[in-house]
Amino acid sequence: MSTRINKDLVISGTTLVAQSAWNDELEQKHQRLVEWIKGQKVAGMLIRRNENVAWITGGAVELRVLTPAETGVASILVTAEGKRYYFTTENEAPRLHEEEFGALDFEPVTFPWFADDTLQTAEKLAGGALAFDTPLPRTTAANLFPLRQSLSDTEIERYKWLGAQTAAATAESLNNVEPGMSEYDMEAMTAANLLKRGILPSVYLFAVDDRIFKYKHAVPRGARLKQYGMLNLCSRKFGLAISITRFVHFGKLPDELAARFKSAAQVNAALLDASREGTTSAQLFKVAQDAYAAEGYPGEERFHHQGGPTGYGEREWVATPDGTEAVVNNQAFAWNPSIRGGKAEDTALLRDSKIEWLTATPQLPVIEASVNGQVYPAAGVLVK
Secondary structure: OOOOEOOOEEEOOEEEEOHHHHHHHHHHHHHHHHHHHHHHOOOEEEEEEHHHHHHHOOOOOOOOOOOOOOEEEEEEEEEOOOOEEEEEEOOOHHHHHHHHHOOEOOEEEEEOOOOOOHHHHHHHHHOOOEEEOOOOOOEEEOOOHHHHOOOOHHHHHHHHHHHHHHHHHHHHHHHOOOOOOEHHHHHHHHHHHHHOOOOEEEEEEEEEOHHHHHOOOOOOOOOEOOOEEEEEEEEEEOOEEEEEEEEEEOOOOOHHHHHHHHHHHHHHHHHHHHOOOOOEHHHHHHHHHHHHHHOOOOOHHHHOOOEEEEOOOOOOOOOOOOOOOEOOOOEEEEEOOEEOOEEOOOOEEEEOOEEEEOOOOOOOOEEEEEEOOEEEEEEOEEEO
8 A cells, every 4th residue: 555645643732643544544535536436437536626625635635715615726636547646836836735735645736827727637647538526618527425425433533623622612602602792793702712723614603682583594793692692603624514503591591492492402312313324315304304293393394404414515415305315324414403593503423323422512501312212412501
């Protein structure tokens, strides 16, 4: 086996993934992709989307400059013969070598910023037509999700770190929320707590008081907190995505709202209990539908999607009535059932028939919901 990467993954002085294990992950992905390329009867796979770049490089490469862009400042080519290249502009090349690709076994191909000839050069290097994750003429459109949906042990180690750090940043923010703060204040504080950990916020849904009840996707609009605040966010690092939602209430939590949180936690537990290998999207939708009805809220699933698998996308797919996608082992999930102001949302992992909670916040209130004799915790409301 060739050396794919020549360093450990070290964060704040702690080795998160050793070089040998990281190298094994990259080799397995490389071989899987090469076999896939051959099966597609193309000469190579051209990769430009950020999530796929992160996947094939084991989270070692971040090409994002424009934060919301789907692509970054380079592309990757893997050929059917197993050769690996990255294409970028001459002005980006020095930094990408020193800070992104230098420890990896990709050969650089550069061009002036005003003369991008990635596709033409990639076709010559591969010796034929290409599959591409960003549709272009002369290429075959490709979706690499089936290759990346089952996470390796080293991906899981990175994911666990990201979940724990995101949960800590969220809890830190929630504990510092005070009446009079605006939704923008809450958003800025949480973003700062993530960014100082080297984590990129990717979804901001921060709302207060009646906006939480009125809107399922309550993006911040500046309202000032009186009693009830919501921190609902996604974060990213290593190409992986974490989802989490937490709430704070000043003064006694109304009994009706507390009951909705317990019911949302029960629906969440039902979905987690059903998240097992082979279960389809449609079956999971029915689980949510039945769980809402059992809790006394029939039809609640119609008001918003219930979530689904995550990983290299905030949601790789969502459960729908006719969905045919199926759960695989070592897959992450972010279910987000909600009932009129009450909600449960965390990131969890299915590993060998067991569910692991990646975004636990034991320093905050916890609701324990049970399904089939198994307890699935969800976050309660922090009451101040």
